Amino acid sequence: MQISIELDSDSQQSLQNQVFESIREQILTGNLKSGMMMPSTRLLNEQLGVSRNTIIHAYDRLIAEGYLFSKKTVGTFVNPNLPDVSLRLMREVSSNTIQQTKYSEEQIYKRQPVAFQGRVQALFNPHRDQLDVDFWVGRPDPKSFPINIWRQLTIKNLAHSGSSMTEYHDPAGIYDLRNAIAEHLRPARGINCNPEQIIIVSGIQEALNVVSRVLIKQDTSAVMECPCYQGAAYVLESYGAKLHPVPVDNEGLDVSQLPDKETALAYVTPSHQYPLGATLSLERRLRLLDWARDTGAYILEDDYDSDFRHQGSPLTAVAGQDKYGYVIYMGTFSKSIGAALRMGYMVMPEELVEPARTAKALMDNGHAWLDQAVMMEFITSGAYLKHLRCIRRTYLSRRDCLIEELQNNFGDVQLSGLEGGMHLVWHLPESLPEAKEVQQIAQDAGVGIYSLPAAAAHDFGKKGYRERALLFGYSSTTEEKIRYGIARIAAALK
Ligand SMILES: Cc1ncc(COP(=O)(O)O)c(C=O)c1O
Structure with a gap:
């Protein structure tokens, strides 16, 4: 059997949370009837096009919170004995449904305005697990x-x-x-x-x-x-x-x-x-x-x-x-x-x-x-000073290796930010596409490099650097990976 679940890939909520919430709500509103057999995790992961683990974890949570129960080798079912808290929620949901006939939507769903307004900085690459080499900025070497x-x-x-x-x-x-x-x-x-x-x-x-x-x-x-x-x-x-x-x-x-x-x-x-x-x-x-x-x-x-x-x-x-x-x-x-x-x-x-x-x-x-x-x-x-001495040497070699590889593969490259820190910037020549596109081509080839907005940089909407600058962090990757990564980008850009 199929159940209807809509996932939003742009949502702030994880997919697992969305599956959990959608099933929970359908149980509470009675769409999924008490005692009903749920689709297998395999069926649901195929239907929704998400990983099976996502479904398994959502089911586990629904079981742990008492919305579902599983019978070994038979399957997973909607719990006919829902916990008290769920019944209370269910009453609230159904009384809201009754009220909908009497009041306008705004009245039923009226909430206090949220006083806080803010944006969040991009501090990690959501695709990093799919990368072979990641030049993400500002990370110490995990081994250090x-x-x-x-x-x-x-x-x-x-x-x-x-x-x-x-x-x-x-x-x-x-x-x-x-x-x-x-x-x-x-x-x-x-x-x-x-x-x-x-x-x-x-x-x-x-x-x-x-x-x-x-x-x-x-x-x-x-x-x-x-x-x-x-x-x-x-x-x-x-x-x-x-x-x-x-x-x-x-x-x-x-x-x-x-x-x-x-x-x-x-x-x-x-x-x-x-x-x-x-x-x-x-x-x-x-x-x-x-x-x-x-x-x-x-x-x-x-x-x-x-x-x-x-x-x-x-x-x-x-x-x-x-x-x-x-x-x-x-x-x-x-x-x-x-x-x-x-x-x-x-x-x-x-x-x-x-x-x-x-x-x-x-x-x-x-x-x-x-x-x-x-x-x-x-x-x-x-110990702190000793630690610093050691990583300074390592990061310097990695920086040098990255500069050399960029020069070997792309010739006379225009770089900035070499004097210190953990990342450098490559200012792209006119012969290459814009930074965002180069970032995507590299990512498709399994290498993470970053245009300004992707690397937590803010340019107030001004043109220039956003289009032509790419950031390479070198501190958390090895020289071997640096060589491999830059060669992969060069091959992908040809
Ligand atoms: C310029 C700059 N300042 C501050 C931070 C954040 O530092 P913290 O982890 O101490 O909050 C970062 C993180 O990447 C950064 O790039």
Whole structure:
């Protein structure tokens, strides 16, 4: 037998969830009668054109929640003894159906408007499981995660945790970790700060939320690099900010185009501009600081991948050059250790420490104690620096290999973003199709490369880079795969 289920491939809901919801609803409305035999998972997966596992998992959930039951070797059936909660839902559904005759649709389905409006940044490729080689951006090598030491430190800290796991802690983070980060930042980024200025967050994304909470009201003006990181643009916009795009070129943000009018902040990625990869020149850094002092705006420095500097000496962070406290600095362990750790930090100018600490407390009462304790020891034991030294070497070789392969296969390629970070940008020659098309051709050949919008970059609808720039992350794939992947793209483009 067939049952009617409509799936929407564009829906935010997984296919499994859609199958689950559709069957559940049909049971509750009586379309699927109590005791009725359900189609086999094989039949349904053929009918719907989805994987059998999707159907199996949806059935499993329906069985677990009591809507279906299965008889070994016979089949799966609609449960004639539906659980109480389902019967209540069923009564609600049928009373709604009766009311439909009396009231208009809007009245029956009236809901409070959703106050929140936002877009979500593209942080993973939904097709990545189908790729042989993925040049996805900004991922550490999975093999580099320091699993042994992390395990040891976790076990050790748990064993001596006392009441630490049951207490609330300072929402700004445990002092020893903040101190360890302050000590690390001094030589690494030239930033001279007190531990009290540091707030531990669950990555730069949360830091952006804290800053927005503290500085943004409806229509507050915020300068953004154009193009910029989607995650930053979307979060500021979701708090009501009016974004003011300022173009970037091969020296980073074009500071000559900064606005004179009142601006709350300027979001910048000076070490390795995201997405195009330029390093903000020293002269522009100083002019940016002057602009902040003249206008009173804060500079929001996103230093996401500055741990990797492949050529030239590392420039001090803008926060390290700031004498007057205009820079809010944001760092993350997502790129140097692992994005799933969800840990980062912000260094606040003195007058913003308390508002930021309060905003963080209101958001989540502070970061998980165990993760902080482990991170603290990882840094103070010297293991973090050792880990960084090791991955820096690996990423540099991978970068070199990628440059060489692009040159071998495509000749005189125009690249940007080579000096540091974990990705580079290929500016396509006129002889090749547009970036989106090249991305699709490569994907069909099993290789993931990314145009700006696919790689979480926002360009405010401006033409140029979107059509001609392709991003290649090289940190999480091997040199062997890099060679293979680039050769595959070259063959597919011929
Ligand atoms: C420029 C930039 N900033 C911030 C982030 C996010 O960092 P986190 O994982 O710390 O939230 C990313 C992630 O790719 C990024 O590219």
